[in-house]
Amino acid sequence: MKINSNVSLKDKHTFHCECYAETFIEIDNEDDLYELDSKYPDIYKKAIFLGEGSDMLFTQKYLPLVIHCNIKFIELLEENINNVIICAGGGTHWDDLVKYCVENNLWGIENLSGIPSSCSVAPLQNIGAYGAEFAEVAYKIHGYNFKTHKKEVFTSNDLSFSYRKSKLQQMPEIFITKIEILLHKTPKPNLSYKDLKNKFQYKNPSLKEIRNTILEIRNNKIPNPDKIGNAGSFFKNPICSIEELEILKKEFPDIYFFPYTEKKCKISAAWLIEKAGWKGHREGDAGVSPTHSLILVNYGKATGQDILNLANKIIDSVRDIFNIELEPEVKIL
Numbered sequence: 196m197k198i199n200s201n202v203s204l205k206d207k208h209t210f211h212c213e214c215y216a217e218t219f220i221e222i223d224n225e226d227d228l229y230e231l232d233s234k235y236p237d238i239y240k241k242a243i244f245l246g247e248g249s250d251m252l253f254t255q256k257y258l259p260l261v262i263h264c265n266i267k268f269i270e271l272l273e274e275n276i277n278n279v280i281i282c283a284g285g286g287t288h289w290d291d292l293v294k295y296c297v298e299n300n301l302w303g304i305e306n307l308s309g310i311p312s313s314c315s316v317a318p319l320q321n322i323g324a325y326g327a328e329f330a331e332v333a334y335k336i337h338g339y340n341f342k343t344h345k346k347e348v349f350t351s352n353d354l355s356f357s358y359r360k361s362k363l364q365q366m367p368e369i370f371i372t373k374i375e376i377l378l379h380k381t382p383k384p385n386l387s388y389k390d391l392k393n394k395f396q397y398k399n400p401s402l403k404e405i406r407n408t409i410l411e412i413r414n415n416k417i418p419n420p421d422k423i424g425n426a427g428s429f430f431k432n433p434i435c436s437i438e439e440l441e442i443l444k445k446e447f448p449d450i451y452f453f454p455y456t457e458k459k460c461k462i463s464a465a466w467l468i469e470k471a472g473w474k475g476h477r478e479g480d481a482g483v484s485p486t487h488s489l490i491l492v493n494y495g496k497a498t499g500q501d502i503l504n505l506a507n508k509i510i511d512s513v514r515d516i517f518n519i520e521l522e523p524e525v526k527i528l
C-alpha cells in the first residue's frame with residue numbers, strides 16, 4: 196500500500212481538470228484493505244474510490260481522501276472444452292483484458308473493446324457498447340466489505356444487472372478487488388450492432404477483425420481523452436412513457452428514440468442537445484464535442500465548475516424546449 200499527500204488528480208481522471216487529493220492511497224493487494232480498515236475504522240465513509248476516473252467530474256479543488264485500486268493481473272482460472280474463466284485484478288485496464296482475451300481466442304468481450312474503464316468498475320457500471328454488456332460474461336465479483344471487515348464474493352445473480360446499473364452501486368462499503376468472467380472458446384460473434392452487421396454480412400469475422408473495427412468506429416466518433424478531456428456520454432438518455440413520446444412527436448416529428456420496455460422508450464439525449472443548438476458550442480475551454488453532442492469536453496484549462504456550468508445551461512435549455520429533464524451520467528464531486 197502507498198499513501199501520499201497532496202496528489203494531483205489531473206492525470207488520474209479523463210476530464211483532466213485541476214484537482215488534488217489531500218491523501219491518496221493506492222491498494223496493491225487485498226491484504227492492504229484489512230490493514231487500512233483496522234488502522235482507520237470507517238475510512239470508507241469519507242473516501243472516494245477511484246478507478247481510471249473516466250466517469251468522474253471533479254468540481255472541487257481538493258478532495259480529502261481518495262483510494263485507488265492498483266491490483267493488476269490477468270490469470271486463467273479454469274477451463275473445459277467450451278469455456279474459460281479468466282480472473283483480472285480490479286486495477287487492470289479493462290482494454291488490456293479485452294486485448295488479452297482476443298489474442299487468446301476467447302469470445303465474449305470483444306465488442307467492449309476500447310472502453311476506458313478499470314476492471315473493478317466494469318461490473319459496477321455494467322459497461323456496455325455495440326450490442327454487448329458486462330453482465331453477459333459476469334461470473335464472480337470479489338470485493339472487500341468495509342462494514343463487515345470481510346472479503347465478499349458476488350455471483351452474477353446477486354447483482355441484478357440492468358442498463359449501466361448493478362446492485363454494487365448501492366453498496367458504498369464494497370471495494371471491488373478482482374473480477375472473474377466466463378468466456379467461450381468457440382466463435383460467438385455478436386453482430387447485432389448495425390455497422391458491424393453491414394461490414395461482416397458476407398463473412399464470419401475473427402475476434403481481431405471485430406476488435407479492430409470497433410476500435411476504428413470509436414476512434415472516429417469519440418474524442419480521445421488523452422488529447423481532449425472528456426468522460427464519454429455526459430448525460431443519460433431520458434426515459435419517457437409511450438404517451439409522452441406521442442405528444443412530443445406531434446411537435447418534433449423527427450425526435451430520435453429507442454424502444455426500452457413495452458410502455459417506455461428512451462429519447463436520444465444527443466438528439467435533444469443537438470436540436471437545442473449545443474453541438475460544437477464552446478465557452479472558454481469547456482465545450483460540447485463537435486462530433487458527438489452527448490460528450491462535454493475540456494479543451495485544456497476548463498475547471499470542473501466550468502464544465503458543470505455548461506452542463507447546467509444545457510439542462511435548462513433542453514427543459515425549456517422539450518420539457519424533458521436531462522440527468523448527468525457522470526459522477527459529479
Ligand SMILES: Cc1cc2nc3c(=O)[nH]c(=O)nc-3n(C[C@H](O)[C@H](O)[C@H](O)COP(=O)(O)OP(=O)(O)OC[C@H]3O[C@@H](n4cnc5c(N)ncnc54)[C@H](O)[C@@H]3O)c2cc1C
Nearest residue numbers: 244246247248249250312313315316322323370371426427
Ligand atoms: C472516452 C470515453 C468513452 C466511454 N465509452 C463508454 C462506453 O462505450 N460504454 C460504457 O459503458 N461506458 C463508457 N464510458 C464511461 C466509463 O468508461 C465507464 O463508466 C467506466 O466503467 C468507468 O470506469 P473507471 O474505472 O474509470 O471508474 P471511475 O470513473 O474511476 O469510477 C466510477 C465509479 O466507480 C467507483 N469505484 C471506483 N473504483 C472502485 C472500486 N475499486 N470499488 C468500488 N467502487 C469503485 C467510483 O467511486 C465511482 O463511483 C466512456 C468514458 C470515456 C471517457
